[in-house]
Amino acid sequence: MRKNFGIAAEYRKSHAYAASQKRLTDVATNTNSKKLLKKTLVMMRDNYKSMNQPENFNSIDQLIKENWK
Numbered sequence: 001m002r003k004n005f006g007i008a009a010e011y012r013k014s015h016a017y018a019a020s021q022k023r024l025t026d027v028a029t030n031t032n033s034k035k036l037l038k039k040t041l042v043m044m045r046d047n048y049k050s051m052n053q054p055e056n057f058n059s060i061d062q063l064i065k066e067n068w069k
Contacts, residue, residue: 001026001027001030001031001033001036002036004023004024004026004027005023005024005027005036005039005040005043007023008020008021008023008024008027008040008043009043011023012043012046012047012050015050017047017050017051018051020043020047021044021047021048024040024043024044024047025044027040028040028041028044038064038067038068041060041063041064042064044060045057045060045061045064048060
């Protein structure tokens with residue numbers, strides 16, 4: 001999962017947000033690490049902001065706030 005997370009981060013740096021989201025979705029659904037899950041959700045949220053998708057941004061942001069206070 002860390003490899004996919006790293007690839008997603010590289011995609012994000014290249015402004016390939018949709019490709020990053022695809023990798024992050026895989027990480028989020030398959031990881032057993034809460035720390036990696038939080039980092040994944042934070043990057044997903046930031047990607048949604050960069051893609052100007054406020055509804056998705058707010059959904060992920062709320063999920064993060066509810067689970068990591």
